Amino acid sequence: MIAFDGISVRFGGATALDGVTEEVAEGELCVLVGPSGSGKSTLLRLVNRLVEPTEGAVRVRGVDVRAVEAARLRRSIGYVIQSVGLFPHRTVARNVATVPRLLGWPEARIEARVREMLALVRLDPAEFASRRPRELSGGQAQRVGIARALAADPDILLMDEPFGAVDPIARRDLRAELRRIHAATGKTILLVTHDPGEAIELASRLVVLRDGRVVASGGPSEVLGGGGAFVRALLGGDAALRALSLVPARRLAEPDPAPDAPALAADATLQDALSLMIESRRTRVRLPAAESGAEASLSLARLVERRP
Amino acid sequence: MTRFQAARGPLALALALGLLAHPGVAGTLWGALGQGRVVPVPAARLAALAGQHALVAGLGVLGAAVLGIGLGLVVTRPAGRPLRRLVETVGAGLQAIPPVVVVALAFPALGFGLAPTALALVAYAVLPILRATMDALDTVPQDLREAARAMGLTPLQRLREVDLPLAAPVVAGAVRTAAVLAVATAAVGALAGAATLGTPIVIGLQTQNTLSVLQGAAATASLAFLAEGGLVLALGAPARAARATA
Ligand SMILES: Nc1ncnc2c1ncn2[C@@H]1O[C@H](COP(=O)(O)OP(=O)(O)O)[C@@H](O)[C@H]1O
Ligand SMILES: [Mg+2]
Secondary structure, three states: OOOOOOOEEEOOOEEEEEEEEEEEOOEEEEEEEOOOOOOOOHHHHHOOOOOOOOOOEEOOOOOOOOHHHHHHHHEEEEEEEOOOOOOOOOOOHHHHHHHHOOOOOOOOHHHHHHHHHHHHHOOOOHHHHOOOOOOOOOHHHHHHHHHHHHHOOOEEEEHHHHHHHOHHHHHHHHHHHHHHHHHHHHEEEEEOOOOHHHHHHHEEEEEEEEEEEEEEEOHHHHHHHHHHHHHHHHHHHOOOHHHHHHHHHHHOOOOOOOOOOOOOOOEEHHHHHHHHHHHHHOEEEEEEEEOOEOOOOEHHHHHHHHHO | OHHHHHHHHHHHHHHHHHHHHHHHHHHHHHHHHOOOOOOOHHHHHHHHHHHHHHHHHHHHHHHHHHHHHHHHHHHHHHHHHHHHHHHHHHHHHHHHHOOOHHHHHHHHHOOOOHHHHHHHHHHHHHHHHHHHHHHHHOOHHHHHHHHHHHOOOOHHHHHHHHHHHHHHHHHHHHHHHHHHHHHHHHHOOOOOOOOOOOOHHHHHHHOOOOHHHHHHHHHHHHHHHHHHHHHHHHOOHHHHHHHHHH
């Protein structure tokens, strides 16, 4: 879906990216991590031509981006930034409608789409559509930012530290929202973060940058397993362990009842599951039937391999 | 505060000063103060002068606004940026020249009267409008421009939909201030032979007719407040109030 082919980017004398070759497949949620200044934002901004490569080529949907008119390319790609950048002089509805308007959609379709998008990010259109950005909390503003980025139904979404400026609780909700939207829409998402927990929770693919080079890339467990000292230092030695608390145990459970195994709460996380295994010295724990699913169980092997 | 509330004060003052300038009111007041009987400037004459005065000031502000806003836009675009220093310096220089000197210098080309006065007002008012335009455009937050660019707005669309609406309140404030100053300064045009509300002041001073001076001054002030109130109505309340209620 997105291919970086031998990319170098230099700003004057400074090298922001140096020989990056990466591919992001359709439907992937690819997370870029790395220290500040390692080139994450630059890599992201190559995709919608906010930055042009000094060397190499970027292909989006198989086409060199230089062959596409910049404005048209950008209208086909959602972009979300940390500071959100909502237009203060426009209502929430007008903000969300920005790209559909540029594309000349009929008014009725735009209106319906705005309502649909606000509902998607769980903001009641009746309450929020006519508000101004300054009447929103940080978390609400970022939801509107996401709604705006998705309004014209782009198949690619670029997100540069999208949840960096919101409080931890709103951030957790927004992450859950993003996972849900990703699962529901199958969009290709490229996301920059410097929060290791966020990276591991969200990533279907993880790209680690350092001084403008890719030092590791692949599935999160692959990168965490084989990444070496730099990656471990960046993501935290216990990042994988902490990440377990972000995933519901039910996601990895199998429909094997195991009646004599110790029982978890119905909404337990993988961290709860591992903890219970260690406490009870058993390699299988049981999830009772609940609203969220039928009776199931989870083995240590499935947990370690993170096999869904 | 709505623009209507903000305009109330200046318009009330304009009315009060206008009444004061009226020959009936001014003459009666003059008599009551025991200043003897002087013939006041007739109302029709004052009205004609006020029309000329408004025309000169209006032309001056219009010219300054077109020039100031236009140049401000040009020098804040990437292509025009190298011109910025030059434009700022020339603008500052123009403001430093006293209006009377502009009138004198323009005399060979434009002759006597309205045209050189309007030109002097343009020169005088262009810098504040230019500065305000540049400052307002400079302070449009970087992340907004970035977001607009990233969503696929063309440079023209970004100007129209982001830069201009966000800069407008500040620029409007500068135009309003320039207009009030221009109305006040246009009285000087009388020295260059422009028939304005400065004329009864100049003539009154020459003939020691203080009532005429009073009428001219009151009418000029009335017109300045009228401009202030009218522009608040037309362009919106002052920037700070506008942000609180928009
Ligand atoms: N527009 C620019 N002009 C000059 N240098 C830049 C520009 N954008 C980024 N850089 C430099 O490129 C390097 C990588 O920046 P960036 O991609 O923003 O890093 P990150 O997002 O990982 O913090 C940094 O050294 C930064 O200073
Ligand atoms: Mg960055």
